[in-house]
Amino acid sequence: MKKCRCYYALYTLRFPGLNNLLRTLTDMGKYVEDILKLREQFSDRHVADYLYSIFQTAGFHVQRETFFYSRNSAALAGGAAFILAAIFLFGVFRRKQLVIIGAAFAVPCILFFEFSLGIPLVSWPLLKKGENIIVQFPVQNPSGKVALGAPYEQYQEEEQALSPAETAASAFLLPAALAFLSMGLWQLAIHFGKFDSEDARTILLVMGGACLAYFAWYSFVVWDEGDAKREASSSSQDVGSMAMLSQLALNLRNEDLGLENTWVSVVFFGGDDGQGAKTFAKKLSRSPEHSIETIFIGCRRIGRGERLAFLFPLEERSKNPLSERRLLRILSSDAAAAGERTPEILPVEPDQFRGFAGKEFPYVIFTSLPPEGGAADESDIQPNQLEPALHVLEKMLVQLDAEHLNEHSPPPTENEPVSRTN
Structure with missing residues (x-):
C-alpha cells in the first residue's frame, strides 16, 4: 500500500x-x-x-537503458585475489598440486575479467x-x-583522480597477475613430471607470499581511499x-x-x-x-x-x-x-x-x-x-x-x- x-x-x-x-x-x-x-x-x-x-x-520516442555497476569492484577483486593467494600458499605447504594450479590460474582470470573486460566476476554481490x-x-x-x-x-x-597510494598499488596489478600465471604454468609442468625440485617449492612459497602481501595492501588501499573520497566529496x-x-x-x-x-x-x-x-x-x-x-x-x-x-x-x-x-x-x-x-x-x-x-x-x-x-x-x-x-x-x-x-x-x-x- x-x-x-x-x-x-x-x-x-x-x-x-x-x-x-x-x-x-x-x-x-x-x-x-x-x-x-x-x-x-x-x-x-x-x-x-x-x-x-x-x-x-x-x-516521445523514449527508452530505458538498464545497467549494473559496483563502486567497490576493485577492492572486491583485490580481496578475491588475496583469498586465492592464501589458497595457493596452502597448496604449496601441503604439496597439493591441483590446488596450486587452480588458484594460480584463477587470480589472473579474475583480474582480467574485472579490470580489463569490466565483467563483475566476483563483485556481482554488491552490484547496483x-x-x-x-x-x-x-x-x-x-x-x-x-x-x-x-x-x-x-x-x-x-572526476576524482587516483591518489598516489592508489596509483602505486595499481601499478603492480599486471606484474602480480603475470607472476601467478607463470607459477601456474611452472606447477603444471611439474605436475606432468617435466621436472621437480625443492628449490621450485621454495620459489613458489616466496613469490606466493609476496603476492599475498601485495593483494592485502592493494585491497586495503583501494577500499580506504574510496571511503575517503566519498566522505570528502560533495x-x-x-x-x-x-x-x-x-x-x-x-x-x-x-x-x-x-x-x-x-x-x-x-x-x-x-x-x-x-x-x-x-x-x-x-x-x-x-x-x-x-x-x-x-x-x-x-x-x-x-x-x-x-x-x-x-x-x-x-x-x-x-x-x-x-x-x-x-x-x-x-x-x-x-x-x-x-x-x-x-x-x-x-x-x-x-x-x-x-x-x-x-x-x-x-x-x-x-x-x-x-x-x-x-x-x-x-x-x-x-x-x-x-x-x-x-x-x-x-x-x-x-x-x-x-x-x-x-x-x-x-x-x-x-x-x-x-x-x-x-
Whole structure:
C-alpha cells in the first residue's frame, strides 16, 4: 500500500493531464521546482520513473537503458585475489598440486575479467542497478548523430583522480597477475613430471607470499581511499541541465529547429559517479551505426552562472584532433553569432569527461561558469539563465545539421586555431 501511495504521488505531482505536462516542460522554472520537490520526497529511482513517464505520456520516442555497476569492484577483486593467494600458499605447504594450479590460474582470470573486460566476476554481490533515460529524435537517412546528456542522479562535481597510494598499488596489478600465471604454468609442468625440485617449492612459497602481501595492501588501499573520497566529496544535482534538455526535447518534438540530417539523442544519465555516462559512451562507441559521424555534448551546471562555455579535451590528449578541430570551427562560428551571451571555448584535461575520454568520436561539455574572479553559486538554480543557454545549444545544432548537409565541406587546416577565450 505504501508503494502504491508513493507512485500515485509520483505521477500526480503537478501533472494531472497532458496539457499541464507540456506546459511544465515549457516552463523551465516550474520544471526545476518540481524536480527539486520530487528529490526531497523520493529517491533517484523515482526521478527516473518520473522522467520516463512524462516523456512517454507526451508521445516521445523514449527508452530505458538498464545497467549494473559496483563502486567497490576493485577492492572486491583485490580481496578475491588475496583469498586465492592464501589458497595457493596452502597448496604449496601441503604439496597439493591441483590446488596450486587452480588458484594460480584463477587470480589472473579474475583480474582480467574485472579490470580489463569490466565483467563483475566476483563483485556481482554488491552490484547496483542504474538506468539511463534516452529520448530519440530519428531522421531518415541521417548523415550525423548528436547525443546530448546530463545526469539526473546526485553526482560529484569533478572526476576524482587516483591518489598516489592508489596509483602505486595499481601499478603492480599486471606484474602480480603475470607472476601467478607463470607459477601456474611452472606447477603444471611439474605436475606432468617435466621436472621437480625443492628449490621450485621454495620459489613458489616466496613469490606466493609476496603476492599475498601485495593483494592485502592493494585491497586495503583501494577500499580506504574510496571511503575517503566519498566522505570528502560533495554531491550536487544538475536540475538546470535537465530542465534545459527537456525544453530542447520539446522543441525537437515540435520540429521547431527543422533538423533534417541529424539524429539527436537526449540522454539523462543515472548511476553514481558518472557510471551512466560511462555505460552510454561504451555502447555508443560500439554501436553498428558508428560509421555515421557521432558527436557527444555533455551539459553540466547549466543555470548556475551567467558565463557560458564549451569545454573540449586538450588536442595532444585526444584520439581524433581533426574531428574536434572541425567541431571547434562550428562552435566558434556559433559563438560569433550568439549575440551578447557569447560562449567561451576552453581546453581542459580529458579526465573531466566521465567515460567519454579516449572514445573515437568528438565530445565537448557545455557548462555555466561563475563570474570572473567570483565563486560558483551552489545554492540555487537561476531559471532566467536557462533560456540563453538553450538558444546557444539550438543554434549549434542547426549549424551542425547544415554541416551534415554539406558533406563535401573542406576539411580543417592544420593552422586552424584550436582554442579561443573571450
